[in-house]
Ligand SMILES: NC(=O)c1ccc[n+]([C@@H]2O[C@H](COP(=O)([O-])OP(=O)(O)OC[C@H]3O[C@@H](n4cnc5c(N)ncnc54)[C@H](O)[C@@H]3O)[C@@H](O)[C@H]2O)c1
């Protein structure tokens with residue numbers, strides 16, 4: 018950090034965190050004169066008991082609900098257009114995202130599209146499209162049901178092109194939720210595989226944020242505490258969940274997303290191409306790649322790995338010990354160690370390396386990453 022520069026630090030929205038907090042939703046809507054929310058979720062979450070309870074509770078309060086759940090696992094532009102059509106046709110006055118990162122991202126992109134009708138990708142942040150996000154947006158509320166992406170406190174939505182599957186980032190501070198209901202009870206029944214994959218996404222956010230280049234001591238503190246909370250709870254949340262482990266994972270995933278306004282790094286750039294090319298779940302893609310990406314980052318950053326090792330309470334405070342911890346954690350939560358086990362083949366490597374070098378995450382990695390580095394990392398992990 019230099020002391021002759023002015024930095025900008027942004028922190029998120031109101032967070033109502035704790036078991037049962039989602040039950041406050043109806044009263045919040047009424048207090049804010051909102052009575053016709055569009056509820057954006059996915060088809061799986063729409064079938065779960067807690068979701069039905071939320072809808073019933075709103076109905077009892079005479080709040081008109083319209084549910085939109087027609088979304089892809091890795092959301093695409095047409096999902097956003099369809100959801101916006103429903104918003105318009107049913108005259109909604111607010112948007113509530115309930116679900117994992119996919120549902121929350123679609124909800125946030127609909128929030129943008131309601132009053133911004135140019136082609137959605139005109140607002141792509143990577144081509145400076147955020148400057149076109151100038152109009153008001155609908156009142157936006159998020160309720161996460163996975164502990165992974167932290168999208169509930171984010172200002173961006175990752176949406177892919179329907180044909181090319183290339184992921185675009187829609188970004189604007191206007192896309193922050195007005196309030197987040199982070200209720201660990203909604204994550205109690207998350208299947209163990211999803212708990213593991215989304216939890217490793219959260220760990221990757223915290224670790225990559227801590228290592229990211231931008232000087233941001235506030236985020237560094239949050240990231241280290243996030244790492245510590247995950248080390249105390251992920252294995253338990255996967256293999257023997259209780260309210261404590263679910264709560265720690267939910268707050269840690271939210272902390273990871275707050276911290277990664279600093280930036281992410283090499284692991285996310287290794288992971289994104291797997292989702293674009295092979296439709297791999299985002300968290301799983303990070304989980305398999307993180308030990309290799311962290312190994313790559315050690316040289317020159319031993320002092321930072323020492324602090325990560327301390328947060329993990331490892332006996333040996335070194336980068337190598339952190340890498341070993343990550344492999345061991347993956348074993349304990351049934352995540353494979355090799356890309357071949359999640360469908361990657363030798364013939365994919367060149368395309369993956371092309372996509373990875375073009376990805377937005379690695380410019381913030383502490384060490385520069387070349388296309389050849391990506392290729393070698395994929396080969397090592399294969
Ligand atoms: N906006 C951001 O900052 C950001 C950051 C990282 C990733 N993402 C995006 O988030 C998406 C991944 O999100 P995710 O990891 O949460 O996965 P997800 O939203 O795809 O959810 C994973 C699965 O879990 C199910 N599920 C969700 N909650 C459940 C519950 N409580 N009980 C049972 N099943 C439940 C879903 O139906 C889905 O099948 C990707 O599209 C990725 O691009 C966004």
Ligand SMILES: [Fe+2]
Pocket residue numbers: 166218222285299303
């Ligand atoms: Fe992520």
